Amino acid sequence: MTPIISLARASLTVALAVSLSSTGHAQSQPKPATEATKAANREMQQRLNFNDRDDFDNATRGLIAKPDTLTIKGDKGNVVWDLEAYKAFISVDKPAPDTVNPSLWRNALLNMQYGLFKVHDKIFQVRGYDLSNITFVRGDTGWIVFDPLISAETARAAYDLVSKNLGVFPIVAVVYSHSHVDHYGGVRGIVDEKDVEANKVQILAPEHFTEHAVSENVIAGNAMSRRAIYMYGALLPRNAQGGVNGGLGQTTSTGTTTLIEPTRMIKKTGEEATIDGVTMMFQMTPGTEAPAEMNTYFPQFRAMWMAENATNTMHNILTLRGAQVRDALKWANHLNETIDLYGAGTDVKFQSHHWPIWGNTNIIDYWKKQRDMYKYIHDQSVNLMNKGYTGVEISNMVKLPPELDRAWFNRGYYGTLKHNTRAVYQRYMGFYDGNPTTLDQLPPEEAAKKYVEYMGGAAAILQRAKADFDKGEYRWVAEALKQVVFADPSNRDGKELLADTYEQMGYQAESGPWRSVYLQGAYELRNGVPDAGGINTASPDTIRAMPPEMTFDYFAVRLNGEKAAGKKIILNIDFSDLKKPYSLVVENGVLNYAARSAPDADAQVTLTKATLDSIQLGEITPEQAITTGNMKVEGRREAFVEFVGMLDKFPFWFHIVTP
Structure with a gap:
């Protein structure tokens, strides 16, 4: 059985231990910008107000310390984060190259402002150590940490930077703002699970966090991961003709992704928690940027943590790697609720990507324009949809009004107006545009x-x-x-x-992901589809957090319908550690399961959940599990072997720009 690939947005990152030069293909070199591209980028330079330096003031405000160089390695010496590759060619004293959209270049300059920053007397952030920020809130005796990055290695390095400059204090709580891996994956780099079990460390998360953290990309994980190669530019060289910026941050780390399950789920807006002298009020925002997400207000500090519901870019209504379409109207409504509930009492707004904004007037203006951006995208897309226009047509028709379009924090560095308007159409109308020709293409x-x-x-x-x-x-x-x-x-x-x-x-392209998609497509046309590299599949923590039902759902997706046609196989699965029996039934070309044993099973399989996890991770084969005694099969053993033989192994490097 192949391991499950479960990548929630960032690791997405798909940690590829391969460079472009190691794929075995003769390398074609990139070309310079054409005159048409130079003209398009000059037009962008003239259209936007590049003299506005407020973002640069905010991105550098409160800097406490930063290392001269920032390359983070794993225990085996492998590089998991390397800002130096970008520093070699991205600098505030250099204008945008002809081969980079000047607006995207500006965003890259801002995301290159790294180190330890003071947000408030009690709130500190380490930025530029991963795609996301890690935030440290000072309590009476220790730190409350928000969103511990993607990788244990980068989170640990950030904690070390904090300890070196602010003193060594224990972590008393961790808050996961939402269910994407760049907001929880590094937790074991800063927290020992034994301290969680001993109630020395609390872990808070929005309701249904665990379910969504482990499930969002399990079913379609292989396809999403392959497409993420395009979206995040994992294989692109770091230079002015390659990977420049990811929109939300420079790129994603490729270290050890972990998960410690929450000890407390936050369930409703207005729910409060006081930990180590710090009072937190939560605003639930499910169905916005993530299916499980929450903002956090600090009344003592007049500070608002916006998770990823309001970053300094237009976000995705539908991510290019693939996912379920998000609800732009609900997103706007939750931002409106933020203004109503916390607007008057907020003097600093900060979040899990980018830099903060200070000053109540500035924050309210920002929130209103982010709210109205998502609502405009929704309302005008639906308006045109109801006039009979298709998704492609709508994407070429909707233009933001100038007061929204010119706001730097509404620019499409991650999501874009064109693919977000199509996403709204898709949410309401699906794939079919109403034209009979496209019904059976x-x-x-x-x-x-x-x-x-x-x-x-x-x-x-x-x-x-x-x-x-x-x-x-x-x-x-x-x-x-x-x-x-x-x-x-x-x-x-x-x-x-x-x-x-x-x-x-x-x-x-102004969007980091759009740039990556185009340049990766160009690379594969010139050099062929890569065929080497280690994919960072779901971490052991994620697999262990999966209930049996989720695993069986994935088995059902892997079942080859043609091989299963005409077959009937019944297997009883008995988890000896969970004391829970299940039955799997292959019939009519599909796999169904039930939380009970079947009396007429072809075979009885007894194993622990841990053994199944090891099989899922590819650590052992079913045959090895049987040989070692970790799995016992009674009855018609060939039925189990036949079942396993029907499960497809998904090829990762499938073709995209060629058939």
């Missing part, structure tokens, strides 16, 4: 061959595409050349010109 390869035939053949398309490329009409060139590549993936000229096209689109 040909597969891409079949359609491409007919397109190429109708357009006069590949040579004719390439001739026209080259002319349009020279005019800077990259969106259309990409559309046309996609047909050439899918009709004949061996057409080298088509792939090269399409790669050149994606590259220029990446150079113009």
Whole structure:
């Protein structure tokens, strides 16, 4: 059995122990910016107010200390975080290169402001040590920590920086703001689970946190992880023609992802907790940026922690790696509730990405414009949807009003207006745009061959595409050349010109993920699909937190329907440690399960949940578990073997820009 891949947004990161030069392909070098790209980036430079330096003042305010260099390594000497790769070419004294959108370059400059910062007399943040921030709130005797990053190694390094400069104090509580891995994955780097079990450390989280933390990407984890390679630019070199910025932060760490389950679930808005002399009031915001999420207000400090509901960018209504569509209207409504409940009493707003904002007037203006951005996206997309426009049409029609569009914190560094408006359409209307032609479309390869035939053949398309490329009409060139590549993936000229096209689109992209998507697509067209590298699948902590039901749901997804057709297999699974029996039934090409034994089972399988976890993690095979006595199979053993043989192993490096 293959291990489950469960990556909640960031590790997503898919820690790839591979560089572009190690994939076994002859490397094609990136191209410079064309005149059309230079012109587009100059237009962006002229359109936005780059003289506004407020963000730079906020991003550097309160700096206490930072190391001269920031490279964090794991226990085996492996690099899990390297800001130096970015510092080599990103500097405030350097203008945006021709190959980088100047607005994205500005965002990268801001995210490069790293170190230990004072937010309030009692609140401190370490920024630039991972995709997310880690926050330390000073109590009477120790620290309350908010969102301990992705990796244990980066969280530990941040705690060391705090201890060195602010004194050595114990951690008395950890608060997970929401169920994405960049907000809990480093917890074991700063907390010993024995202290949690001994009630020395409390761990708070929003209701249903654990369920969503371990489940969000289990079912579709393999596909999401492959697409995350594109979204986060995991394989791109760090330079002006490669990975520059991830929007929410520079990139994601690739260390040890962990999880300690919460000791207290927060269930309703207004619920309070006082820990070590610090009073916290919680605002529940489920269904916004994450299915389980909460903001935290500190009345003693007149400070508001916004989790990831209000960062200094437009966020995703639908993330490009794939996920369930978020609710833009609910997001706006929760921000409105934040203003109503806590607006008058807030003097500093801070969150799990980017830098804080100080001053009540500034904060209220910020909250209103973030609220209205999401509501405008929702309302205008639905308005046009009700006039008969499709998602693609809507994405080309909706423009933010100037007062929202010009606010730097509303710019599309992570989410974008174009894909967020399509996401709203998808939430209400689904994949079908209402046109009969799109109801039963040909597969891409079949359609491409007919397109190429109708357009006069590949040579004719390439001739026209080259002319349009020279005019800077990259969106259309990409559309046309996609047909050439899918009709004949061996057409080298088509792939090269399409790669050149994606590259220029990446150079113009204001969104970090869009840039990564385009540049990774260009790389794979030129060099082929990578075939090496270690994928950082779900951590052992995540697997152990999965209930049996979630594991069986994943088995059902892995079941090959064609192999299972016409078969009937009944297995009883008895967890000796949980004292819970289950039955698995393969029939009609599907797998169903029940929390009871079946009287007519083909085989009885007895094992502990820990043994099943080890099988899920790929640490042992079922055969090894039987040989060592960790798993016992009674009855028709071949039925169990046959069942295992029906479970597919998903290929990670499937093709995306080629068929």
